[in-house]
Amino acid sequence: MGDRGVLALRPAVLADASAIAAINAAAGRAGWSGFLPRERLATFEPPVRRFEAMLGGGTDPGTVVHVATETEEIVGFVSVRSGEGEVGEVLSLYVHPSRWSRGVGRALLGHALETLSTSGCREAILWTEERNERPRRIYETAGWRLDGASRVRDFLGWRIREVRYRIALADEPSRSSGAGSRSGRTGSQRRSSSG
Ligand SMILES: CC(C)(COP(=O)(O)OP(=O)(O)OC[C@H]1O[C@@H](n2cnc3c(N)ncnc32)[C@H](O)[C@@H]1OP(=O)(O)O)[C@@H](O)C(=O)NCCC(=O)NCCS
Numbered sequence: 001m002g003d004r005g006v007l008a009l010r011p012a013v014l015a016d017a018s019a020i021a022a023i024n025a026a027a028g029r030a031g032w033s034g035f036l037p038r039e040r041l042a043t044f045e046p047p048v049r050r051f052e053a054m055l056g057g058g059t060d061p062g063t064v065v066h067v068a069t070e071t072e073e074i075v076g077f078v079s080v081r082s083g084e085g086e087v088g089e090v091l092s093l094y095v096h097p098s099r100w101s102r103g104v105g106r107a108l109l110g111h112a113l114e115t116l117s118t119s120g121c122r123e124a125i126l127w128t129e130e131r132n133e134r135p136r137r138i139y140e141t142a143g144w145r146l147d148g149a150s151r152v153r154d155f156l157g158w159r160i161r162e163v164r165y166r167i168a169l170a171d172e173p174s175r176s177s178g179a180g181s182r183s184g185r186t187g188s189q190r191r192s193s194s195g
Contacts, residue, residue, distance in 0.1 A: 004070050004071070004099075005070045005071030005072075005073075006070065006071070007068055007069070007070055007075075007103075007104060007107060008068070008069050008070075009066055009067070009068055009069075009107065009108070009111050010066065010067060010069065011064070011065070011066055011067075012055055012065035012066060012067045013055065014052065014055045014056050016051075016055065016065075016067055016074060016077075017048055017051040017052040017054075017055050018046070018048050018051075019067075019074040020051050020055075020065065020067065020074065020077050021046035021047050021048040021050070021051045022046045023074065023075070023076060023077060023094050023095070023096045024046060024047060024051075024077075024092070024094050025044050025045060025046040025047070026096055026097055027076075027094040027095060027096060027097060028041065028044050028094070029041045029042070029044055030097040031097075031132065031134060031135075032129070032132065034131065034133075035129065035131035035132070036155070036156070036158055036160075037158070040156045040157065040158050041156070043156055044156060051065075054079075060081075061083075062081050062082060062083035063079055063080070063081045063091060064079065064080050064081070064082075064115060065077055065078070065079045066078055066079075066108065066111055066112070066115065068095070068104050068107060068108050070099070075095060075096050075098075075099045075104055076093075076094055076095035076096060076099065076104045076105065076108055077092070077093075077094055077108070078090065078092065078093045078094075078108040078109065078111065078112045079091040079092045079112075080112045080115050080116050080124075082115075082116050082119035082120070082121050086120065086121050086122040086123060087121060087122075087123045087124070087125060088116035088119065088121035088123070088124045088125075088169075089124065089125050089126060090109070090112050090113075090116075090124060090125075090126040091126075093105060093108055093109060093112070093126075093135065095108070105135070105138055106138060106142065109138065109139075109142060110142075112124075113167070113169060116169060117169040117170060121169055122168065122169055123166060123167065123168055123169060124166070124167050124169060125147070125164055125165065125166050126139070126144070126164070126165050127151065127162040127163070127164050127165075128162060128163065128165065129160050129161065129162055130150070130161050130162065130163045139165050142167070143167055144165040144166065144167045145165065145166060145167070146163055146164065146165055146166075147164050147165070147166040148164075149163070149164040150162060150163050150164065151164075
C-alpha cells in the first residue's frame with residue numbers, strides 16, 4: 001500500500017473491482033483468523049468477478065458500494081442495500097488490515113447510514129459472525145443493538161453463526177418535525193426501539 005493521505009469517500013466504479021476484491025480477501029483473512037481455521041481462510045481468493053458483476057450492474061440490484069481512499073488509493077469499502085421498504089442493510093464493511101484502527105471503518109459505517117437515510121430508510125440492519133469481536137465493538141459503540149435474530153450459514157465449507165444488529169436512522173428534514181436532524185453519523189443516530 002502507498003503513502004497515507006487524507007481520507008475521502010466516493011461511490012465505487014467498475015474499475016475499482018479488483019482493488020475492492022483484494023481488500024475483501026485481505027481483511028477477511030486477517031479479521032476472521034481468530035475464529036476460522038487459517039487453512040480455510042487461505043483459500044479465500046479475492047472475489048474479483050463478483051465485484052465486477054456487481055459494479056457493472058449485472059447483479060445485486062439496489063446494492064450501492066462506496067470506497068474509502070487515501071491519496072486515491074482504495075483502503076476500504078462498504079456496501080448497502082435499501083431495497084426492502086424502510087429497512088436498509090449494511091451488507092459488507094472491509095478495511096485493509098494495514099489501515100486498521102485509524103477510523104476508516106467508522107467513517108465508512110457512518111457514510112453507509114447516511115446513504116441509507118438519504119434513500120428513505122428509517123432503520124438499518126446488518127449481520128455479523130457472533131465471534132467477530134472487532135466489528136461488533138464498533139457497531140455497539142455506534143449505537144447498533146442486537147435484535148435477537150440469528151442465522152447459520154456456510155462460509156468456505158465452515159459453519160458460521162451470524163447475529164443481526166439494528167439501528168434507527170435519523171429522519172430526513174422533510175419527514176422530521178424538528179429542524180436539521182438528518183444524518184447517518186454516529187453522533188446523531190438514535191437507538192432502535194427493537195434493540
Ligand atoms: C471491522 C473493520 C472494518 C474495522 O475497520 P477499522 O478501520 O479498523 O475500524 P476503526 O479504525 O474505525 O475502528 C476500530 C478501532 O480503531 C479505533 N480507532 C478509531 N479511530 C482511531 C484513530 N484515529 N487512532 C487510533 N485508533 C482509532 C477505534 O476506537 C476502534 O477501536 P475499538 O474497537 O477498540 O473501539 C476491519 O477490522 C475489517 O475489515 N475487518 C475484517 C472484515 C470484517 O469482519 N468486517 C465486518 C463484517 S460484519
